């Protein structure tokens with residue numbers, strides 16, 4: 001893995017160039033914008049596991065490009081090549097368990113394996129272009145929905161984790177909708193949950209909003225309910241890592257608590273995600289595997305221990321929000337209102353109901 005000044009010519013967060021996978025190194029933001037040049041599958045897996053590349057759609061694309069890389073590297077291996085690529089594909093899928101997009105991306109490009117490495121790569125590159133187009137459609141639909149659910153005034157929006165262009169190939173999902181609303185002059189302020197323990201909100205969402213010139217403030221995750229109670233939030237927008245058939249939604253840890261608080265205060269709670277995040281094999285969220293990450297992410301801060309030596313930690317990377325707490329799931333194809341889900345009359349949206 002080399003850190004190089006190379007960037008995606010198409011301004012994607014992950015891309016392919018000269019026989020390698022390129023990725024913005026999200027671990028280094030906002031201090032430094034640097035790119036990784038990943039030249040073997042182990043490096044792609046490490047980048048996904050260490051969250052250099054993160055966000056459900058982005059890891060789906062990285063997984064697809066990882067298979068293309070494997071096919072490229074094994075091109076001269078004769079009859080054994082396909083089996084090696086398939087083994088690499090399984091390792092890529094196993095690198096993070098919760099976001100269904102990873103398996104989806106890997107399996108989609110694998111269907112082209114019989115046609116040779118160039119066909120696998122062409123499929124992965126096509127997915128990058130599609131990602132931009134479908135996110136644009138989802139974002140437009142989500143922005144329209146938010147306007148229909150909220151009072152007619154510059155909006156105060158709250159978001160969690162990072163769902164912007166970094167977390168996808170480009171455009172973003174929930175944060176893309178926030179940006180679209182801001183571009184239309186409809187946003188007064190975005191409250192950005194810092195997103196403990198890895199600070200995807202404070203580091204990445206704040207960076208994207210600053211870059212776009214959108215007014216924002218960062219808050220500790222634990223301040224979000226208080227912000228709602230004080231009437232500072234008109235709508236909550238989040239992304240998703242896996243959505244079950246009934247709309248139960250896995251997303252970054254802390255999302256469930258936000259949904260509970262939003263329901264308490266009559267605030268619309270909108271999930272924006274591509275259709276590829278939907279796992280219709282799962283009837284509900286009880287079957288979603290939640291990734292458990294290393295204790296050190298919680299017991300240390302910026303490399304320094306914050307707990308007594310030997311302290312254990314509970315560190316799930318995601319939680320599952322029941323569909324009944326969700327106002328709508330918006331994709332490139334539909335606005336899905338879960339059966340038994342939240343209905344939020346525009347008249348009460350954003351008002352504190354204590």
Ligand code: MRU
Nearest residue numbers: 054055056161163167239240252
């Ligand atoms: O652990 P991460 O940073 O990959 O978690 C990301 C999230 O939870 C995002 O909200 C989700 O993947 C949607 S990104 C468009």
